[in-house]
Amino acid sequence: xxxxxxxxxxxxxxxxxxxxxxxxxxxxxxxxxxxxxxxxxxxxxxxxxxxxxxxxxxxxxxxxxxxxxxxxxxxxxxxxxxxxxxxxxxxxxxxxxxxxxxxxxxxxxxxxxxxxxxxxxxxxxxxxxxxxxxxxxxxxxxxxxxxxxxxxxxxxxxxxxxxxxxxxxxxxxxxxxxxxxxxxxxxxxxxxxxxxxxxxxxxxxxxxxxxxxxxxxxxxxxxxxxxxxxxxxxxxxxxxxxxxxxxxxxxxxxxxxxxxxxxxxxxxxxxxxxxxxxxxxxxxxxxxxxxxxxxxxxxxxxxxxxxxxxxxxxxxxxxxxxxxxxxxxxxxxxxxxxxxxxxxxxxxxxxxxxxxxxxxxxxxxxxxxxxxxxxxxxxxxxxxxxxxxxxxxxxxxxxxxxxxxxxxxxxxxxxxxxxxxxxxxxxxxxxxxxxxxxxxxxxxxxxxxxxxxxxxxx
Amino acid sequence: xxxxxxxxxxxxxxxxxxxxxxxxxxxxxxxxxxxxxxxxxxxxxxxxxxxxxxxxxxxxxxxxxxxxxxxxxxxxxxxxxxxxxxxxxxxx
Numbered sequence: 001x002x003x004x005x006x007x008x009x010x011x012x013x014x015x016x017x018x019x020x021x022x023x024x025x026x027x028x029x030x031x032x033x034x035x036x037x038x039x040x041x042x043x044x045x046x047x048x049x050x051x052x053x054x055x056x057x058x059x060x061x062x063x064x065x066x067x068x069x070x071x072x073x074x075x076x077x078x079x080x081x082x083x084x085x086x087x088x089x090x091x092x093x094x095x096x097x098x099x100x101x102x103x104x105x106x107x108x109x110x111x112x113x114x115x116x117x118x119x120x121x122x123x124x125x126x127x128x129x130x131x132x133x134x135x136x137x138x139x140x141x142x143x144x145x146x147x148x149x150x151x152x153x154x155x156x157x158x159x160x161x162x163x164x165x166x167x168x169x170x171x172x173x174x175x176x177x178x179x180x181x182x183x184x185x186x187x188x189x190x191x192x193x194x195x196x197x198x199x200x201x202x203x204x205x206x207x208x209x210x211x212x213x214x215x216x217x218x219x220x221x222x223x224x225x226x227x228x229x230x231x232x233x234x235x236x237x238x239x240x241x242x243x244x245x246x247x248x249x250x251x252x253x254x255x256x257x258x259x260x261x262x263x264x265x266x267x268x269x270x271x272x273x274x275x276x277x278x279x280x281x282x283x284x285x286x287x288x289x290x291x292x293x294x295x296x297x298x299x300x301x302x303x304x305x306x307x308x309x310x311x312x313x314x315x316x317x318x319x320x321x322x323x324x325x326x327x328x329x330x331x332x333x334x335x336x337x338x339x340x341x342x343x344x345x346x347x348x349x350x351x352x353x354x355x356x357x358x359x360x361x362x363x364x365x366x367x368x369x370x371x372x373x374x375x376x377x378x379x380x381x382x383x384x385x386x387x388x389x390x391x392x393x394x395x396x397x398x399x400x401x402x403x404x405x406x407x408x409x410x411x412x413x414x415x416x417x418x419x420x421x422x423x424x425x426x427x428x429x430x431x432x433x434x435x436x437x438x439x440x441x442x443x444x445x446x447x448x449x450x451x452x453x454x455x456x457x458x
Numbered sequence: 459x460x461x462x463x464x465x466x467x468x469x470x471x472x473x474x475x476x477x478x479x480x481x482x483x484x485x486x487x488x489x490x491x492x493x494x495x496x497x498x499x500x501x502x503x504x505x506x507x508x509x510x511x512x513x514x515x516x517x518x519x520x521x522x523x524x525x526x527x528x529x530x531x532x533x534x535x536x537x538x539x540x541x542x543x544x545x546x547x548x549x550x
Contacts, residue, residue, distance in 0.1 A: 058539075131489045132534040138545040141459030142536075343538055 005115040008049050013111075017049040020108050024099045025075070030390045032412065032436065036093060037083040037238040038100035040075040041392060043068055052115040055122030061247055062355055062432035064395045066120075070250035073116045074180060076109040077257035080191065081184050083238050117258055120251060128343050134335040136327050142339065143278070143319075146346070151282045158286045160357055165368050167294050169415035170360050172234055174287075176241045176414065177249040177356055181256070182225040182303070183238050186211035188256035192269060198329070200270075203321035207277075207314050224303035231300035232291065243393040244414040246434060248355035252348045259341065267334045270322050271341025277314035279349075280307045362433040363413040373428035376456035379405040382447040385439045391448060393436030400429045401454040402437060407444025411437045459545055464490070466542040471503050475549035478503065479533060481542060484512055484525055490544050491531040497521045 007013055020026065026042040034041075047068055056066045079101060085093050099105065157174060164170040189208050195201070213219030226236035235241070259265040259272060288304035327335060365371040382405035393414075402411055403426035410418035411427060413435055420440060421427065428451060429435045439446065447454060462479070464472040466488050470481040478493035480503045493503045500518030507514055514523045534545045 127539050129487055129537040130535070131487060131537075132532040132544075134534040134545075137459060138534045142461055142534075142543075142545050145461040339536055343536055347538060 004111060004113075005053050005118065008112065008115055009053055011049075014049060016108050016111060017044075020105075020112065021045055021047075023105055023108075025096070025105070026072075028390070028392050030388060032243065032416075032418070032438070033235065033240045034242045035237075035240075036085075036096050038093075038096035040071065040078075040100070040239075040242065042071040042075060043392065043394075044072065052112065052119055055119050055126075058123045058127060058351075061123065061251070061351060062358070062395060063247075063397050066247045067250075067395045067434070069116055069119055070247045070254065071245075072109075073113070073120050073254045074245075074250045076113050076116065077254055077261070078184075079106050079109060080257075080261075081187050086237065117262075120254065121258060124340075124344050124347070127347060128340055130336040130339045130343070133332070134339065135332050136324065136335070139323070139327075139335050139339065140319075143274070143342070146275075146342070147278055150279055155283050155286045157283070157353060157356070158290045160360065162290060162293070164360065165364050166415060168232075169363065169367070169417065171291060171294050172232055172416060173244070173360065173363065173414045174356060175229060175232065175234060176244050177246060177352065179225075179229070179241060180239070180245050180249055180253040183222055183236075185221040185225065188253075188260045189273070191257065191260035192266070197266075200322050200325055203317060203325075206321075207273075207317055210310055210314070221303065221306070224300075224306060227300045228291070228303045231298075232295050241416075243436060244416075244434070246352070246355045246359060246414075247395065248348070248352040252352050255344065255348055265337070267326070267330075267337035268341035268344070270318070270326060271338030272345045273341070274315070274318035274323060274338070275342040275345045277318050281309075281312050281315075284308050358430070359414055359433060362430055362435075363415040366411065366413050366419055366427055367415055367417070369419075371427040371429075373401050373403075373426055373451065373454070377401055377403045377426050377447065377454050378456040379403055379445075379447055381449065381454075382406075382445040384443060384445045387439055387442045387444070389439040389444075391435075391437040393434050395434050396429045396431060396450075398431045399451040400431075400435070401447065401449055401451050402427050402429060402435065403447040403454065405445035405447060407439065407441040407446075409437050409444055409446055410440050411435065460548055461543050461545055464542050464544070466537045466540045469503070469507070470542070472544075474546065477546070479544060479546070482507070482512075482514070482528060484528065488535075488537055488542065489528075490533050490535040490542060491528050492533065494531065495519075495521060496523055496527045496530070 021044040025038060025040050026044060028041045029039060056069060060066055161167055161170040161174060186208055211221050217223055229236040259269040284304040284307045288301040291299045291301050404421045404423055406423050409421045411421055412418040462472055462474050464470050464481060468483040472479050479490050480493040481488055481490050493501055495502055495516035497519055500516040502514045502516060502523060504517045505514045512525045536543045
């Protein structure tokens with residue numbers, strides 16, 4: 001059987017990997033926001049091709065290697081999505097458009113995709129097993145228990161955001177984390193539609209039609225989400241905030257691409273779809289209230305409100321029209337895959353929450369002036385950078401210090417209002433957290449080093 | 459039907475009502491079985507585990523429960539990290 005990972009590690013295909021490393025869409029930019037959906041900065045330069053054969057374990061999810069691999073995988077899947085500019089193509093748009101969707105670039109990405117998928121999703125195999133003689137009765141009892149527990153608990157996301165020192169920024173950051181999915185909502189489902197797979201095919205199509213607003217652009221769920229973004233002061237351009245997508249947010253979005261594009265995972269997808277549809281109403285009701293409380297009663301929350309109603313139907317449709325007939329036709333042996341889909345969605349959702357809370361804590365500390373490192377910092381290794389020099393948002397694998405020896409530097413963790421550090425100021429970034437910086441004055445001198453290397457001796 | 463949790467480790471046990479359940483590693487996968495010997499329902503968790511053959515000798519009549527026997531006693535289970543959940547009939 002063809003194993004792309006083996007081929008890649010044989011070095012025979014090193015030029016292909018080098019081609020991806022040097023490809024135009026993956027090169028860094030110099031700004032916080034991306035101005036084009038065709039630019040996908042993905043720093044593959046530090047990633048040897050052998051890195052693809054090393055899975056990202058659960059404890060490594062919040063690392064720079066994980067971020068890069070998850071950006072890569074997300075971008076590979078997103079080449080299946082068409083994005084067009086909001087106005088006429090500029091010359092730069094045209095070039096970038098053709099480069100992002102270039103057949104050779106897509107082919108190179110497609111070739112590495114199975115290896116990247118293995119690296120990113122191995123953690124699900126590590127963490128989840130489903131075993132034993134499942135029946136429909138077991139599955140229903142299990143789902144009911146999970147749902148009852150879920151709905152008995154208020155949303156921790158809403159509670160944490162509500163109690164934050166900077167709740168508006170925290171709410172916006174949450175919206176950014178769901179943007180990789182919601183800006184092209186149901187595009188993963190669209191991957192599941194081609195073919196001919198019996199009555200459930202038509203039932204899935206009904207859910208899909210709802211997601212796409214019955215062909216009415218103003219009702220399409222991605223359009224509703226764009227309006228929510230604009231309503232809270234965010235840019236609705238596709239992936240404008242790409243740099244702030246956390247590894248877990250990308251992984252969650254990619255999971256649904258993975259299980260819809262890999263056809264043997266169909267039964268897993270049915271389970272995962274059911275769970276997502278099932279939990280949305282409870283969360284969306286609370287998040288809608290939170291947005292109105294934070295941004296005013298005129299905030300456009302239709303995206304969230306719409307899902308409170310429609311997903312109650314989708315939950316029922318997924319159970320009665322997809323799961324039940326599928327089990328009836330193919331037997332109980334397909335149930336464990338469905339349970340795995342449910343549990344994978346739950347696990348990825350939990351990881352995304354954990355990642356978001358930790359990033360939020362760092363942003364709260366950064367913007368509240370409480371992120372200073374303990375003890376003095378040795379500024380001897382500070383390097384001079386020109387105004388505009390950009391440290392792309394990245395994940396710090398270990399506790400890291402960012403210190404300014406001279407000048408002014410903007411630092412952000414995803415609250416979109418960078419804090420300006422001046423001469424002599426420093427911040428500590430906890431391990432696993434994302435940070436970016438931009439030099440705001442000529443001749444600034446900046447130190448960005450692991451805490452252990454930056455501590456002043458003496 | 460009810461959902462009950464137990465630790466995801468070999469030989470972990472849970473008792474609920476009159477029934478006991480035992481977690482065993484079979485072919486590298488943690489699985490949960492009814493804690494009853496195939497013979498007279500003796501408590502397998504009090505028996506002897508044979509690592510090599512992955513079988514359990516019942517303490518009552520020293521009857522060997524082979525992997526195939528244990529497989530017949532499996533209950534639906536999900537492992538998430540180090541927690542196992544099983545779906546079992548309601549008591550009574």
